[in-house]
Amino acid sequence: MSTQLDPIVSEFETQEQADSYDRWFRTKIQHSIDNPGRGMPHDQVIAQVDAVIGDCSPP
Known part of the structure; x- marks a missing residue:
C-alpha cells in the first residue's frame, strides 16, 4: 500500500x-x-521564430 x-x-x-x-x-x-x-542554439531558434512572425505580419 502506498x-x-x-x-x-x-x-x-x-x-x-x-x-x-x-x-x-x-x-x-x-x-x-x-x-x-540534438539541441539548437537559442539565437538560431529566435531567428527562425522572428522569420516566421515576419512572414505572418500584415503588409
Whole structure:
C-alpha cells in the first residue's frame, strides 16, 4: 500500500506515483544530457521564430 500524500504539498496522490514520475523525469533528463547533439542554439531558434512572425505580419 502506498502512502497517501497531501494534495496541498504534492500533485501526486501517492508516494509511489511521485517516485514513478521522478524516475521517468530523471531518465528523460539523462537522455538529453547524453545526447547533446540534438539541441539548437537559442539565437538560431529566435531567428527562425522572428522569420516566421515576419512572414505572418500584415503588409
